[in-house]
Amino acid sequence: MKQYINPEQSKTFNEKTAETQQLINTVLCMLECFGVPLNTTPRRLERIAMAFLASGDIKSFSDLKNAKDLNSGYALKTRDIINFVNLHFNEKISSGSYDDIRRNDLKLLVLAGVVLQSNPNSATNDSTRGYSLNPSYADLIRTFGAEDWRKQVTQRLGNIELLHSKLKRERKIEKIDVLLPSGSKLSFSPGEHNNLQKCIIEELLPRYGYGAEVLYVGDTSDKYLHLDKERLEQLNFFELAHDELPDIIAYSEKKNWLYLIEAVHASGPISEIRLLQLKQLTQHCTADIVYITAFLNKQKFRQFIAEIAWETEVWIAENPDHLVHFNGEKFLGPYKG
The missing domain is CATH 1.10.10.1820 (BsuBI/PstI restriction endonuclease, N-terminal domain)
Structure with missing residues (x-):
């Protein structure tokens, strides 16, 4: 006993x-x-x-x-x-x-x-x-x-x-169910930030993730809602307890790309300072890094456009089939068809 x-x-x-x-x-x-x-x-x-x-x-x-x-x-x-x-x-x-x-x-x-x-x-x-x-x-x-x-x-x-x-005084709060690419489910607490994270996982990654697997997701009420610590360590990712973790991390084995995604509702786009911090933290990572700032709509995007760093991507949930490339001449050229 x-x-x-x-x-x-x-x-x-x-x-x-x-x-x-x-x-x-x-x-x-x-x-x-x-x-x-x-x-x-x-x-x-x-x-x-x-x-x-x-x-x-x-x-x-x-x-x-x-x-x-x-x-x-x-x-x-x-x-x-x-x-x-x-x-x-x-x-x-x-x-x-x-x-x-x-x-x-x-x-x-x-x-x-x-x-x-x-x-x-x-x-x-x-x-x-x-x-x-x-x-x-x-x-x-x-x-x-x-x-x-x-x-x-x-x-x-x-x-x-x-x-x-x-x-x-436990409360029965309605959760937002999210389906990961692997088929498993997460339940977010409600809120616009978590609604955006749901869109990133279910809409952005299937379009641009090249089969990406979600390795980390933080909820507003649970910083480590989903974490594949072993996989991130294999990629030599930085210390998982670090305060600079982005909102979502996903990995495409096909491309060897690691997606670092910020879901912006009130603050936190990938600015020049944030980009420098992330680059320093991931300098030993064995995957190539893709930096993405996500917004629910264009109105929210306009509030933060001046802060967004070059050599990063922007995705807007209300127009999920398009990306905004802050990447200069890399994508310069005419579209055909």
């Missing part, structure tokens, strides 16, 4: 018996399964576990199967909880610390619904209010040790939003 606290982390924990230490770690395992977040100090975890044990009149492992709950008429006031843990768990908590019990040791347990108040409508500082285990959780505690115990927890709590999920 995971050791949530070890003797080196807490002086008071070190002074407890081996059985009590194991009991506290067992309780913390239960609480984690019940959705109680445990991201606090070892001493506070110890105190939370002991408050939990006191709320169920649990003094040893043998008491787990007989854990008391609110339906049994058992409830301890905060001062009684102090007396309980001092008596049974070798503590010396001051009798005047009852507010700390309520505000810190019991807080997460009550918020999670694992511990209930005997009189929830009473004033916050009501000294007569007691605390006891929620009968639903007490039933699970009594069966702890069964082979299917975690399955029982999942079934019993399946329709309950657990506290750790509430505190994370």
Whole structure:
């Protein structure tokens, strides 16, 4: 079983018996399964576990199967909880610390619904209010040790939003699905910048990529949304943790071209300074480099045209069949047909 606290982390924990230490770690395992977040100090975890044990009149492992709950008429006031843990768990908590019990040791347990108040409508500082285990959780505690115990927890709590999920405040955000040339899929967070990256992967590279494989993509919410570190290292690309990474990197084995692509929404075209930086960073790369700045539309392109470096390319998503070459005489000549 995971050791949530070890003797080196807490002086008071070190002074407890081996059985009590194991009991506290067992309780913390239960609480984690019940959705109680445990991201606090070892001493506070110890105190939370002991408050939990006191709320169920649990003094040893043998008491787990007989854990008391609110339906049994058992409830301890905060001062009684102090007396309980001092008596049974070798503590010396001051009798005047009852507010700390309520505000810190019991807080997460009550918020999670694992511990209930005997009189929830009473004033916050009501000294007569007691605390006891929620009968639903007490039933699970009594069966702890069964082979299917975690399955029982999942079934019993399946329709309950657990506290750790509430505190994370996770949002179900609509994602932008992107199909890579390899056939695998990525999911971007929504936004114009990521919409442009989707267009680059699905429209630019199939037209001008010569079978290019996407080796790196950064999302606005995940810098390393897609990364083929091994392939980039084979090409002797620069350090991947570097802040100068472009938005998209793709490689055409057919041409031995490495595409460094900037998706510009608010800032960041390949300017003369940016081009110099990228050239310095890729000076040992074994592939030939193609530098591309991409825009969603011509209006956005016009905002940045004065900044774009020579010897680079521009692609505009609303006109995907064309490139703008800032490459001088290399492409000078008449078009035929």
